[in-house]
């Protein structure tokens with residue numbers, strides 16, 4: 001007899017806390033091209049406040065429109081290429097883009113949502129974006 005198999009059959013896995021998950025919805029937020037390169041648009045999708053940004057390569061990113069620091073509207077900020085450097089005083093731009101908070105200029109990577117300076121502490125929620133049938137869809 002396999003004792004472990006008999007015990008396993010009676011184990012009931014219950015979550016420690018109730019987790020309410022909202023089903024992901026596809027929300028069309030604009031026509032492809034309506035947002036200019038380097039521009040942003042605040043939208044409400046599936047009850048969430050989101051900002052959709054268009055990068056210099058024409059692609060889109062979507063993140064939460066509320067700054068995790070003191071709740072500024074990220075859509076009042078701006079989108080820029082990310083600056084970085086390996087030495088003090090060295091400044092180079094790479095291919096990644098950030099959204100810059102309008103209140104205290106914290107930068108958040110538009111691919112990961114992470115703060116450029118406090119990567120483990122502050123983060124914007126990111127959402128999947130796709131161009132479908134000539135429209136921009138955000139999966140929220």
Ligand code: FES
Nearest residue numbers: 067070101104106
């Ligand atoms: S409210 Fe966004 S950095 Fe201060």
